[in-house]
Amino acid sequence: MCCVLRMEYVYATRNTQHAITMFEFRYLQPYDAEAAADIHIEGQPGTVLTLLGHRFLVELYRAVAGSEWGAGIGVFEDGTLVAQTAMAVSSKKFFTEFKRKYLWRIAIPVAWAIVCRPQIISHIIKGWSYADQTSSPEREGDVIFLGVKKSHLRSGLGPELVNYMFGWADSIGLVSANLMIEKRNRPIRWMIGRLNDLRIAHEFEAYGRQMLFYKVPIHANLQEAKLPHGEPFCPAHNYHLSQSGKMV
Numbered sequence: 192m193c194c195v196l197r198m199e200y201v202y203a204t205r206n207t208q209h210a211i212t213m214f215e216f217r218y219l220q221p222y223d224a225e226a227a228a229d230i231h232i233e234g235q236p237g238t239v240l241t242l243l244g245h246r247f248l249v250e251l252y253r254a255v256a257g258s259e260w261g262a263g264i265g266v267f268e269d270g271t272l273v274a275q276t277a278m279a280v281s282s283k284k285f286f287t288e289f290k291r292k293y294l295w296r297i298a299i300p301v302a303w304a305i306v307c308r309p310q311i312i313s314h315i316i317k318g319w320s321y322a323d324q325t326s327s328p329e330r331e332g333d334v335i336f337l338g339v340k341k342s343h344l345r346s347g348l349g350p351e352l353v354n355y356m357f358g359w360a361d362s363i364g365l366v367s368a369n370l371m372i373e374k375r376n377r378p379i380r381w382m383i384g385r386l387n388d389l390r391i392a393h394e395f396e397a398y399g400r401q402m403l404f405y406k407v408p409i410h411a412n413l414q415e416a417k418l419p420h421g422e423p424f425c426p427a428h429n430y431h432l433s434q435s436g437k438m439v
């Protein structure tokens with residue numbers, strides 16, 4: 192019985208190097224923020240969020256785990272985080288809350304990043320209105336990051352993490368997962384290229400890079416969907432219920 196229960200939330204990769212390794216997929220907690228920031232920095236070198244530094248990213252991931260408007264899912268191998276994704280259930284609400292609640296914690300890391308690289312200041316000003324760039328309406332979640340540790344790439348963890356993200360997103364009534372991706376980032380484009388009915392909503396330049404904004408419908412991609420293990424530190428907003436508690 193115990194083994195059966197465990198198999199519900201663990202996953203063995205297809206790669207021979209990790210063939211006998213079992214992975215647990217669970218919600219990120221605030222104490223996972225340091226490890227989540229490390230994976231972000233490794234996976235997205237040179238991007239604005241990474242240039243804002245480790246301290247900034249730790250606060251961002253703490254906020255993701257602790258907000259009604261965000262959530263993260265991690266893949267753990269023997270308790271070590273090896274892949275993670277973070278999503279804003281509503282970018283507008285999440286980033287408004289992040290700026291309000293975390294400003295005093297991120298002010299020094301951001302100021303230091305600007306001292307080290309003054310050229311990023313224009314990107315920071317643009318990034319300050321991230322929600323305006325995505326313009327995702329309610330019920331459309333924005334993927335802030337999805338990445339796998341270098342040591343675990345090409346093991347099938349990325350696509351499986353997407354299955355968990357979609358299972359969770361559907362459970363709270365999201366209809367679309369939106370991803371802002373750099374055009375030259377081929378691995379992620381190849382990976383999501385397999386999903387059903389995805390479309391490029393727009394192409395634009397941001398942070399000095401050519402970006403694509405993908406929208407992936409959740410309903411069309413639930414064949415392999417699963418729910419992460421454990422409980423989120425702060426449950427995400429549930430769009431199934433209206434304010435009066437009625438199903439909508």
Ligand SMILES: CC(C)(COP(=O)(O)OP(=O)(O)OC[C@H]1O[C@@H](n2cnc3c(N)ncnc32)[C@H](O)[C@@H]1OP(=O)(O)O)[C@@H](O)C(=O)NCCC(=O)NCCS
Pocket residue numbers: 234235335336337338339340343344345346347348349350372376377378379380381382383
């Ligand atoms: C994108 C990313 C998450 C993919 O994760 P992954 O676990 O390595 O994904 P997989 O390779 O198992 O993905 C499945 C498919 O995507 C394609 N793919 C992924 N990386 C590829 C690469 N470098 N070359 C060719 N195809 C690739 C393949 O079709 C692959 O299937 P296959 O292995 O059966 O051929 C990973 O490359 C990553 O963490 N990148 C850095 C972070 C990042 O840029 N994130 C996106 C922006 S938020």
